[in-house]
Amino acid sequence: MYMLDFHHHTNHSFDSKAVMEDVCKNAITKGIKEICFTEHFSLNFQSPTNGHINLTNYFSDIKSCQEKFQDQLLIRKGLEICEPHLLKDLYCKTFEPLELDFILGSVHNINNRTLRETLEKKQLAGYKDYFQEVYEMVSIADIDVVAHLDLMKRYAYEEFGLYDFTEYREILEAILSKIIERNLGIEINTSGLRTSLNESLPSINIVKLYKELGGEILTVGSDSHSPDSVGSFIKEAIEMAKECGFTYVFSFDKRKAIPHKI
Numbered sequence: 001m002y003m004l005d006f007h008h009h010t011n012h013s014f015d016s017k018a019v020m021e022d023v024c025k026n027a028i029t030k031g032i033k034e035i036c037f038t039e040h041f042s043l044n045f046q047s048p049t050n051g052h053i054n055l056t057n058y059f060s061d062i063k064s065c066q067e068k069f070q071d072q073l074l075i076r077k078g079l080e081i082c083e084p085h086l087l088k089d090l091y092c093k094t095f096e097p098l099e100l101d102f103i104l105g106s107v108h109n110i111n112n113r114t115l116r117e118t119l120e121k122k123q124l125a126g127y128k129d130y131f132q133e134v135y136e137m138v139s140i141a142d143i144d145v146v147a148h149l150d151l152m153k154r155y156a157y158e159e160f161g162l163y164d165f166t167e168y169r170e171i172l173e174a175i176l177s178k179i180i181e182r183n184l185g186i187e188i189n190t191s192g193l194r195t196s197l198n199e200s201l202p203s204i205n206i207v208k209l210y211k212e213l214g215g216e217i218l219t220v221g222s223d224s225h226s227p228d229s230v231g232s233f234i235k236e237a238i239e240m241a242k243e244c245g246f247t248y249v250f251s252f253d254k255r256k257a258i259p260h261k262i
């Protein structure tokens with residue numbers, strides 16, 4: 001099985017202290033052949049992510065890791081963007097010269113409120129606002145793959161509980177259909193399997209529905225924020241993809257999806 005992990009944060013993200021070389025070394029130790037760094041990036045001044053990353057330093061770190069580990073690991077250059085639909089033109093202009101391999105799109109905030117704050121105000125109705133915002137994002141944003149599609153549950157499950165899949169099926173179908181129509185993809189994000197949430201983001205129901213609707217582009221990512229999480233539950237994510245009927249997972253090169261048989 002071709003092992004790949006397409007979601008990593010290092011000290012170029014505001015919420016990680018991981019050193020890029022350590023991430024690469026751990027990936028190699030775990031038998032992973034291809035990784036993609038996806039540091040947080042936001043052009044919204046009100047986002048906690050804004051202003052942290054220095055893209056020149058980030059790309060130069062990637063380049064030196066690519067040279068250092070060239071015979072052992074394929075290293076891709078990506079970003080994870082907060083709410084890329086809100087400043088779409090500005091993002092497009094910013095990304096054009098960067099030659100990125102991969103762009104993850106995320107909803108981490110709604111109306112400049114964090115998901116946690118949204119829940120405190122709205123309780124379970126916060127899920128509705130969240131999925132609505134994801135729909136807005138997938139309708140127009142210039143991204144490749146939607147990160148952790150049902151992320152709201154990470155903040156909700158302990159205090160407010162999980163969402164009921166059947167209750168949100170209509171909006172989820174609309175989101176996934178739009179993703180397929182625009183030739184975007186989704187990821188199986190394994191970070192929830194490392195916590196008491198104990199499930200992937202999104203949950204298997206959504207991955208199955210994506211397949212039923214004709215979805216093909218699927219990536220797998222640990223969302224590692226420390227080197228020891230690199231590759232965690234990736235085998236399980238690939239098994240889940242198979243169980244849902246997928247025969248390929250994808251990597252990205254210069255924003256072009258490349259299939260790998262599973």
Ligand SMILES: [Zn+2]
Pocket residue numbers: 080106108147148
């Ligand atoms: Zn994220």
Ligand SMILES: [Zn+2]
Pocket residue numbers: 007009080147223
């Ligand atoms: Zn992430």
